[in-house]
Amino acid sequence: MMSEDTRDGAASRTRVAIVGSAGKMGQALIRLVKEDAELELVAVLDQGDPMSALGAYPGAVAIDFSTPAGTLALAETAPGAGVAIVSGTTGLDDAAVRALEAASRIVPVFTASNMSVGVHVLGVLIERAIAMLGPDFDLELIEAHHRRKVDAPSGTALTLAAIAQSARGGDPRLVHGRHPDVRAARGRDEVGIHAVRGGDVIGDHTLLLLGDGERLELTHRATNRDLFARGALRAARWVAGRGAGRYGMRDLVGE
Ligand SMILES: NC(=O)C1=CN([C@@H]2O[C@H](COP(=O)(O)OP(=O)(O)OC[C@H]3O[C@@H](n4cnc5c(N)ncnc54)[C@H](OP(=O)(O)O)[C@@H]3O)[C@@H](O)[C@H]2O)C=CC1
Numbered sequence: 001m002m003s004e005d006t007r008d009g010a011a012s013r014t015r016v017a018i019v020g021s022a023g024k025m026g027q028a029l030i031r032l033v034k035e036d037a038e039l040e041l042v043a044v045l046d047q048g049d050p051m052s053a054l055g056a057y058p059g060a061v062a063i064d065f066s067t068p069a070g071t072l073a074l075a076e077t078a079p080g081a082g083v084a085i086v087s088g089t090t091g092l093d094d095a096a097v098r099a100l101e102a103a104s105r106i107v108p109v110f111t112a113s114n115m116s117v118g119v120h121v122l123g124v125l126i127e128r129a130i131a132m133l134g135p136d137f138d139l140e141l142i143e144a145h146h147r148r149k150v151d152a153p154s155g156t157a158l159t160l161a162a163i164a165q166s167a168r169g170g171d172p173r174l175v176h177g178r179h180p181d182v183r184a185a186r187g188r189d190e191v192g193i194h195a196v197r198g199g200d201v202i203g204d205h206t207l208l209l210l211g212d213g214e215r216l217e218l219t220h221r222a223t224n225r226d227l228f229a230r231g232a233l234r235a236a237r238w239v240a241g242r243g244a245g246r247y248g249m250r251d252l253v254g255e
């Protein structure tokens with residue numbers, strides 16, 4: 001754990017700690033926080049650093065892009081430290097999900113599987129398109145990410161699939177990929193979901209709405225990780241000083 005000295009005049013700035021600081025997102029966040037006059041970087045934590053160090057920064061916001069274990073440790077520590085949470089970590093296990101929920105009864109907890117406003121808008125468009133097209137269009141979601149991503153499907157794909165399932169109604173089941181052993185036509189009440197991994201793809205998400213004689217393709221492509229970092233910093237500014245509770249992109253940008 002490295003502590004950063006508080007600079008003169010820092011009192012009015014939002015103090016942030018970065019969890020997962022040595023990672024791809026952590027590094028982007030540190031760079032952008034240092035460029036932002038409204039933010040003050042007070043601590044950086046990565047694998048092996050004691051989360052208890054957050055106890056020195058009550059009122060700060062911990063921004064977490066790490067792993068399920070990192071998120072769990074943060075969620076267990078932040079309430080006692082009086083630190084708000086902004087977490088973008090995906091592929092969380094039940095323990096981390098439960099710990100975030102428990103933490104939100106004591107401190108503000110902002111979570112989003114994707115901190116891009118564009119992806120939030122994609123979710124709104126998906127909801128609207130499904131409502132307007134009706135049940136005769138088949139829904140298949142495809143995501144692509146870099147070769148180092150460990151969770152699949154992406155958190156974003158799961159969020160968008162849940163939006164699609166809810167908009168379709170009737171409890172359609174999520175079908176992961178198509179397997180050669182399963183010889184069957186596509187069911188009507190399915191949402192297909194497919195993960196592609198390779199190269200340096202930052203993050204692509206497409207919902208195919210496949211009808212008879214026509215199809216729609218709703219796509220978001222991220223071309224830079226700063227996109228997600230900027231969203232997380234906006235969330236950190238927004239969440240600082242709020243009451244305990246659970247918050248997300250809808251609270252930040254509306255709809
Ligand atoms: N919501 C969003 O908008 C976005 C979400 N993400 C998600 O954020 C997460 C991180 O992504 P990315 O930065 O690409 O991943 P990286 O693997 O590059 O970085 C994760 C970092 O967290 C560290 N870490 C592991 N365990 C802990 C722990 N217990 N405490 C603190 N730090 C820990 C890792 O250390 P070590 O390498 O030693 O394990 C690593 O330095 C992923 O879940 C990803 O899906 C990513 C981009 C956008």
Ligand SMILES: O=C(O)C1=N[C@H](C(=O)O)C[C@H](O)C1
Nearest residue numbers: 090113114149154155156203
């Ligand atoms: O691991 C990544 O890189 C990303 N993860 C998030 C996800 O799982 O949805 C968001 C973004 O697509 C990049």
